[in-house]
Amino acid sequence: MYRIAICDDNPEYVDFLEEKIKSSKKYTDEMSISKYYSGTSFVESLDMTFNLVILDMQMENIDGLDAAFELRKHSEDTVIVFCTGEISPKPEHFNVNPFRYLLKSYSDDRLSQEIELALDKMISYQKDYSISIVSDGKFERISIDGILYVSRTKRGTLFNIYDYKTKEKHEIKCNQKLPEIYEALKDYCFEYGHNSYIINFSSVIRVSKEIIELKDGTVLNLSRSKRDIFVNRFAKYAGKNFKRGMR
Template sequence: MFEIAVCDDNALDRKSLIERIEKNMPEPESMRIHEYDSGKSLLNSIKGIRFSIIFLDIQMGELSGEETAIRIREMDNNVILVFNTGFVEPSPRSFEVQPYRYIMKNMAADVMDRYIKDALKRMIEFSQAPLMKASVNREMLFLKADDIVYIEKYKKSTRVYISENAIKIYGIKADHNGQLPDIRIQEKLESIYEKLMVYGFGYPHDSFLINFKYLIYCTGKALKLKDVDCMFPITRSKAVEFNKLKQEFMLSKYKEGEL
């Protein structure tokens, strides 16, 4: 069951958006909508419900949509966020929480329907992404694609670096020196790439894969990922395919007329 949250302190706006979501549901029997009139009530529900997608107003009393989104990301790094607002333009803080879409309430009906359909389609695609079987401290760990920042070749296996939020969610603890344990996947990098390339991963170098979701800077020869100090090189042999996948990812996220 896909759990969908609609959070807006305006009852009429909630009703209107819910009607549009219901109209555009590709699989109505597998989707359930929950509505909230404040960021606080939504955050309380997240403790007991694993939402697949959240439609979130930005201008709300007491707790704004941006602040609510920041707190959501502290609890769940994978849920799809869609900002839905009447007046506010996106700020740098808006993009820090990685919204998938930014919908204006005064959009033309056909455009809004297209954005909603696309967000729901993305929600379904995410649910179909494979879980990656990994190990940490000799214990099994099943990682979602969105948990992974990058994967590198390491000896005869691969080593995985996951997001800070994922580290918290999985309860992975550092040792007394502050070092996190290695997370390994016992597969070749090439075979992992075949599984993940359609879910927003690129292969810029023979030694590692990266998740475009965490890409914050990229030139023709190097890239930088969120929460990672080093720069990653892009080799000439991988550049064409890598840039093609990067462009497809960016276009799927920020289409013409979107932010």
């Protein structure tokens, strides 16, 4: 069973989104929808587990971002979609790892497409995405979601791993070269930020012209030669033209 929550202080828009979800070809009888009309009522319901949450960014008392922070205290796996009239996301929004931004000005067709993507993401999160690597002559499987970035070493690569539940970071040495690892991970939203490392977009909270900041506080240089490709791919991942926020 998949549990979906819609939270917006406009009841008519909540009903509209509910109908859009139910009319999607991705919607099945295994999905249930809960509706909330304030950030406060949503936060009070967090004893329940949700697989997908659509949050209005602008609500009184507890807004969408505050509600998302509370949600992340209970679940790292819930797919978060922000619904907003704003054009550009702010750096702090990426601390809660949102999947998409729905603009209320979207056409019906565009909104339907975005909802299908969100439902696809929700379903995919129930699967175990991992990569098999060779470490010290032995095969080891690593969860892709936990990888912050992979860096080049003299003898292979180094996986920098972050456990979002314990907030602990550790490293795993790998015998394979960085280009080989990149080929295995590029379709999972990894990209070169520098010739010496590839970065998991889901771990990024801020991008500027010269640096990339990750969720664990790590700051990496964004090389000039990799900047355009990295920013363009990250913009698509974030669902926005993030170049406008470059500074």
